[in-house]
Amino acid sequence: MEEKKVNIRIAxxxxxxxxxxxxxxxxEHTAITFEYEVPSLLEFRERICHVLEKYPYLAAEVDGQIAGYAYVGVFHDREAYDWCVETSIYVDQSCRKMGIGGKLHHALEEVLKLQGILNLNACIAYPEEEDEYLTKNSVEFHRHLGYDMVGEFHNCGYKFDRWYHMVWMEKMIGEHRSGQDFPKNFPQIREEAESILSKL
Known part of the structure; x- marks a missing residue:
């Protein structure tokens, strides 16, 4: 079967x-996110706008249809953490096993490097034992991308009448040095980001 082209663009x-x-x-059906209620369309639109004020929000298209998305958020509000972000990736459940998640993450990394981001952090729900709501696939996915496990919080998330752990994974994508420049906001590098995405 011919592999389908995945196009990554700014959402x-x-x-x-x-x-x-x-x-x-x-x-509604997984513990991958600990959110209980599906946000309204208005709220979700506002979330996208809020992310784009500072960070990239990317969409993956296959045959002209959006099949996944990725974005980052603030790791911690204080300025000393400005070089760190928390990553999120979601792929349409009918489009899994197509490499979309990996391509989204690669594109995200390239744009974040332009901004001057150094640390990628992934907060991942993690089961004691896999069940119908949560597997350990996300941890394996991030390991494959070069993330290392750096912490685990036990029984801290409660959903579907059961308790889940949460783990932190981390990947470094830049050099840490003294005299470090502060990262740029996404709008400052948007044109360059669009150029890079068009070549991926």
């Missing part, structure tokens, strides 16, 4: 309905 608030359709099943 926009107008994509909110399609992105929310991808996210909603994760809320």
């Amino acid at each position: 926009s608030p107008e994509d909110a309905e399609k992105l929310l359709a991808i996210y909603a099943p994760y809320v």
